Amino acid sequence: MACPRHYRLGSGTALVLLAGILTPAAHAAELVVNGGFEQNAGAGSMGFSGWQAMSQLGSQGGFYAQQGSQSALTPVAVAAPPQGVFAAMSDQPGPGAHALYQDIAIPSGKSATLSVQVYLQNAAAPSAAPATLDFLTVPNQQARIDIMDPAAPWNDVGAGVLANVFQWSGGATSGGYQSIQRDVTAYAGRTIRLRLAEVDNRQSLFFGVDAVSVISSDVTPPASVGADRQGNTVTLTFPPVASTPTETVTGYQAQCVPAGGGDTITATGTQSPIAVSGLVPGVAYTCTVAAQTSVGSGPGSPPVTVPGSPAAAAAPIPAWSLLSTLLASFLVLGGVGLGARRRAVRVLRR
Incomplete structure (x- = not known):
């Protein structure tokens, strides 16, 4: 009976194979977990996988899983999610301050780009953005997205904010979801906190967020x-x-x-x-x-x-058509003039 053969690898070959196993393949990677907010506890719920939700003590409402063209809590018409079935959207029966955040590790030696879709609809004509997320500061009606130091308090707007990505403090509505993009390559090799926050103490503020993405690539x-x-x-x-x-x-x-x-x-x-x-x-x-x-x-x-798309421009009149129109007008006017002269002659003959 033939015995099975055993192969003996040289040390150099073993090192090559080991390096192939241990060296991670370079690839473009999505760094945000559940950036489309599709993983939630159902329509109208307030929990999103991968995201931490925070609210100031005494706040009402929060960020909800919103779908379709109506807000999750208040029966108000809003823009539909631009991607997938759900978006995260703030809604509230009373004043409050709310945030969603996620800590993201940016790999060293790679480019990284943050992109997000945002929507604003403000039920209050006045709005204000003081340097605080405290809803007890009146007036305070604002929404913002920040890159933060993970060690900072969730509601910090001072030294803990590494960069402000988006700040809204006025206007009735954004007119639909808008794209925002930010190069975050400067934070390669460290962990950052991405915070979505809103404060409302005037009337309802619908702050919709969807398609949150940080792509890391070579x-x-x-x-x-x-x-x-x-x-x-x-x-x-x-x-x-x-x-x-x-x-x-x-x-x-x-x-x-x-x-x-x-x-x-x-x-x-x-x-x-x-x-x-x-x-x-x-x-x-x-x-x-x-x-x-x-x-x-x-x-x-x-x-x-x-x-x-702009309205279609009126088609130009072809040259032959314009000439025909002018000729017809001349003949009509000429006919009218000739008839008038004939009537005048008949009157004189009388």
Whole structure:
């Protein structure tokens, strides 16, 4: 009976195999857990996987799992989530201060880009943003997104805030979800806290947040995007993104989000430009472009706003049609003048 063969690996081969096992594969990675708020306890609930919820003592309401085009607690029409089924949206029967936060570790030696979709609807005409999240300070009607030191108190607005990403303190509504983007590569090698916060003590404040993402990658985002809309199609132009030793750029994906909420439209291509079709007439969109690499998707470009398609211009009158119109007018007027002269002659003959 043949005996099984045993292979003896040299030390060099063993080290190569061990290095292959222990060295993590370089890849573009999503660093936010449950950034779309789809993992929750159900519509109208206040719990989101991966997120810590905080409220000031005595506050009413909070951030709820909102779906469709109505707020979770108060029967008010709001914009639908721009991505997936749910968004996190503040709602309240009375004054309060609320926050959702998540700690995010940014890997060393990689680029990282934060992107988020936000919506505001304010039931109170007046608003104010004092340097505090205390709802007992009157007036205080504001919403903000901050990058924070994880050691800072959840409601800090001072030294614990490393960077303010978004600050709202006025206006009745944002007119739909808007895209916000921030380069967070400066925090590579450390853990940051991403905080979503709102305060209301005037009337209801509906602060919707969705599609929260921090993409870490070896490639950079497209530096800028140009947009040219013709009807239901927008053509996006952008500079190329260079490949890196660990990630090869294989193409690009463009996505456009309607300003009032709704389905995201995507298109792909191997280079600039990329045409995105299926836009709804009269609806504005926010569009971004991201490189697709051999190991995943890179960070998105700075967003570009695409206005609603303009009304169709009146068709110019062809030259022959204009000439015919003028000739007909001349003949009519000439006929009227000739008839008048004939009547005058008959009167004189009498």
